[in-house]
Amino acid sequence: MKASDLFVKALEAEGVEYIFGIPGEENLDLLESLRTSNIKLILTRHEQGAGFMAATYGRLTGKVGVCLSTLGPGATNLVTPAAYAQLGAMPMLMITGQKPIKTSKQGRFQVIDVVDMLRPVTKYTTQVVSGERIPSVVREAFRVAHEERPGAVHIELPEDIAAENTDSPLLKPSMTRRPIAEYKAIARAVEMIEQATSPLLLIGAGANRKLTAKMLREFVDATGIPFVTTQMGKGVLNESDPLFAGNTALSDGDFVHRAIERADLIINVGHDVVEKPPFFMHHDGQQVIHINFDSATVDPVYFPQLEVVGDIANSIWQIKEDITPQTDWKLDFYKDVHEAYVQHRGEAEDDDRFPVLPERFVRDVRKVMPEDGIVTLDNGVYKIWFARNYPAYTPNTLLLDNALASMGAGLPSAMGAKLVHPEVPVVSVCGDGGFMMNSQELETAVRLNLDLVVIVLRDDAYGMIKWKQSHMELGNFGLDYGNPDLVKYAQSYGAQGWRIQETAEIATTLQHCLDTPGVHVIDCPVDYSLNDETLNRTIKKLSQEI
Numbered sequence: 001m002k003a004s005d006l007f008v009k010a011l012e013a014e015g016v017e018y019i020f021g022i023p024g025e026e027n028l029d030l031l032e033s034l035r036t037s038n039i040k041l042i043l044t045r046h047e048q049g050a051g052f053m054a055a056t057y058g059r060l061t062g063k064v065g066v067c068l069s070t071l072g073p074g075a076t077n078l079v080t081p082a083a084y085a086q087l088g089a090m091p092m093l094m095i096t097g098q099k100p101i102k103t104s105k106q107g108r109f110q111v112i113d114v115v116d117m118l119r120p121v122t123k124y125t126t127q128v129v130s131g132e133r134i135p136s137v138v139r140e141a142f143r144v145a146h147e148e149r150p151g152a153v154h155i156e157l158p159e160d161i162a163a164e165n166t167d168s169p170l171l172k173p174s175m176t177r178r179p180i181a182e183y184k185a186i187a188r189a190v191e192m193i194e195q196a197t198s199p200l201l202l203i204g205a206g207a208n209r210k211l212t213a214k215m216l217r218e219f220v221d222a223t224g225i226p227f228v229t230t231q232m233g234k235g236v237l238n239e240s241d242p243l244f245a246g247n248t249a250l251s252d253g254d255f256v257h258r259a260i261e262r263a264d265l266i267i268n269v270g271h272d273v274v275e276k277p278p279f280f281m282h283h284d285g286q287q288v289i290h291i292n293f294d295s296a297t298v299d300p301v302y303f304p305q306l307e308v309v310g311d312i313a314n315s316i317w318q319i320k321e322d323i324t325p326q327t328d329w330k331l332d333f334y335k336d337v338h339e340a341y342v343q344h345r346g347e348a349e350d351d352d353r354f355p356v357l358p359e360r361f362v363r364d365v366r367k368v369m370p371e372d373g374i375v376t377l378d379n380g381v382y383k384i385w386f387a388r389n390y391p392a393y394t395p396n397t398l399l400l401d402n403a404l405a406s407m408g409a410g411l412p413s414a415m416g417a418k419l420v421h422p423e424v425p426v427v428s429v430c431g432d433g434g435f436m437m438n439s440q441e442l443e444t445a446v447r448l449n450l451d452l453v454v455i456v457l458r459d460d461a462y463g464m465i466k467w468k469q470s471h472m473e474l475g476n477f478g479l480d481y482g483n484p485d486l487v488k489y490a491q492s493y494g495a496q497g498w499r500i501q502e503t504a505e506i507a508t509t510l511q512h513c514l515d516t517p518g519v520h521v522i523d524c525p526v527d528y529s530l531n532d533e534t535l536n537r538t539i540k541k542l543s544q545e546i
Contacts, residue, residue, distance in 0.1 A: 003131030004029040004162040006170075008037050010138035013170050016066050018042050018057065018419065019095075020050035024070020026097030029162040042419075042448070045440040047074050049412040051081020051094065052438070055152075056376070056416030058091040060396055062209070064145045064153075065092045065416070071099065072110030075117070080406055082121040082152045087274045087403035088232075089205065091150040093141055094118070100160035101129065118154045125154040131166030139171045148178065148293040149206070149272075178293070181310035186318045189289050189308050192265060193225075193323060196287075198330045200245070200263035201225050202278060205232035205403075206270030206292055207312060213237065213395050215316040216269065223325045225267070226334040228256050230275050231383075231402035235392030245334045246341055248278035249387035253540035255341035262333050265289070268304065270312060273297050274403040291315050340546050344539070345389055355525035356503045358385040361457070364507040365427065366390050368514065372397060373425040374417045378410025378434030381464040381528060382457055384535070386429070408437030411454055415441065418450045425453075425514050432458045432483050442493040445519045453513045456486055457526040470532045490521035500524040 001009075007030060011019075020042045023031045034041055044050040047069045054065030065085075069075050075096040085092040096114050118125045124144040128137055137155060145153040193199050207216065213236045220227060226243040229236065234247060246256025260266070260279045269291045280301040281288060290296040290304035291312060308315045348359035362385050369375060375390070376399040377383050383400050392398040399413055414428035435456045445452050461480045469476065487497030496518055498509050506524065513520035 001166065002029065002033070002162075003134060003164050003166050004033040004157075006131065006134050006166055006168065007138065007157060007162070008033040008039065010135055010170055011039060011066065012037060013172075014138065014142045015063060019066045019068050020044055020053045020416075021068030022047055022050065022070070022074060023068060024074055024097055026071050026099065026159040027068065029159065030068075030095070030097070030157060042444070044412075044444050046438060047077035048080055048408060049438050049441040049444065051078050051092070052084060052409045052412035053416035053419075055081055055085035055088065055090040055092045056399065056413040057420055058085065058145075058150065059088065059399070060417060060420045062146075063091065064142050065090070066095065067092065068095045070097045071114065072112060075114040076112070079118065079121060080404075080408075082118055082154070084401065084404045084406050084409060085152040086121050086123070088401055089150045089272065089403075090152075091145040092152045093145055094152065094154045096154065096156050098127070098156050098158040101127070101158045102160050114156055115154070121152065122154050123151045127156040127158065128161050131161060131164045132168045134166065135168055135171045139173065143173070178311040181308045181315045181318065183318075185306065185308045186315065186322065188306055189291070189319050190322045192287065192289060192306060193267065193319070194326055196265035196329070198263050198333070199225050199265045199267060200259060200334065201227035201267045201269065202230070202260075202271075203227055203233040203236045204230045204268065204270040204278070205272040205275055207233055207236050208270065208395055209313065210395060211313040212270070212316065215313040215320065219316050219320040222320050223323060224331065225329075226259070226331060228259060228278070230278050231387040231400055232272070232275055233270060234387065234398050234400070235395045238393045239391040240393060242335065242338065245338050247387050249384045250535060250539070251276060253543060254388070255337050255344070255539070255543045255546070258543050258546050259334050259337045267291065269316065271296070271302075272403075276402070277301055336546055340542070344542055348534070349389075352503050353527065354503045355459075355527040356500070356506060357527055357530065358382050358457075359389055360503060361506060361524070361526065362386055362389045365429070365455075365510065368507050368510045369427065370425060373427065374399065374414075374421065376410050376413040376417055376426070376428045377401070378428070378430035379405045379407045379464075380431035380434055380457070381467050381531060382429060382431065382526070407431075407434035410434055411438055411441050411445075414452055414454070415445050415448070415450060418452055419448075427453045427455060427510070427514075429455050429457065431463060432456055432460065432486075433462050433481075436483070439489070442490065442495055442519060442521070446494040450519060451517050453510065453520045453522065455510070455522045455524055457524055458483060458486065459526050459528055463528045467528060467531045467535075471536055486521060486523040490519075493519075495519035495521055498522045
């Protein structure tokens, strides 16, 4: 058969449902093979949007999301999504076209070394040099993308290779099981936890797997040990639980850091070095148990005394089965921290001023969204407020990126989430800066008949950097811009546009949009003027008083 037909059959054998992207001249044989396939092509308006959608598909399903571009400028537009998936541990395959490699018909026109370009931001990148290699290349790409730690892979399919004939058979995936932790490490972990005075569970990005969440729930129920989360560990356990002591959205000085300081043993589950450190170790300080798929990456502020390396869910199960909860554990302080945090949070959440304060906005979104509703965040200062103030009840219901932290990902991520979970309400929260970076994908969302709500927090500036600028006591310079009329802008794509004119309208407008089919864009003015005072001074002062 034609090599491009074999390539598509290999993708079908791997269970691929969607390919997101923009084909070019060099992909036409592959495009023709897709035309008769059961794989659905999602044509986007920019390769970056396609990559973000594929990465989010991988994040939510655990399967490999696939995106497609042509050579040259199409491929370069995938670099940011590649880094997004690689740093965020999202399994994703990029397929790019290329000019013929056996002959040259246009010299070096549009030709760059895409394989080498993507090498630093992928786990695996290769060019297909023969149709006979397609089955093994595709199988290897999916294997590498999927295994822990998941990430981005890339295959370049030149147009002359796609057009040639081959009779190479497909390769079936081998059966694999992740290694489990050695029993002596489990026994030592149990011993350390039982001997601790104030143990604390810290849940990171690597724990954001469904089976891991189940085992951690059983561990917390069995032991009564409180827990805190990193930004990308949110939702692994229900954050309305009274044992939840906070999220490490800020680097230091928050209520949650008082809990971390008090712990003499931190059970660090799923630690991922791409996230900013949730705590700093000291040589004469607390002990740390590292529980992860891989061994710890040691640096001056992270050198755990014990590493439990293997399948996380199995490790937690083994520890839970062997541990005896201690009656002399001192855990009441964690409850005091949680209550102080909730009390302070509630004061700002009741503020009716307009433009809306971010704390109030987060509360109203949480009030409207069902427990399984998905909120995807772009990147901006509101991300800190959502990480800190938005209780996530189940895994992957608050999709934020604390790895690459790329602007422009919020809307495409919401579209990917909606395709994976069409029955679940999905809301994308973007700043005006990040929204405009990939706002053209509104046309894609309308064309796909998605039911989707996009809330644009408008401050007419790059608010995150203005906050940092203010904290450094620098002048206000170089970060303000204008915006289009976002209501008319949405309508021009065939979406529905709404404008918030008082804070009380936020919850009712969002509820109406969720109840009404179609794509909705809500223009919501936001006031970040108190960020510096609240985040850098007030919270630090109050937390020190506990």
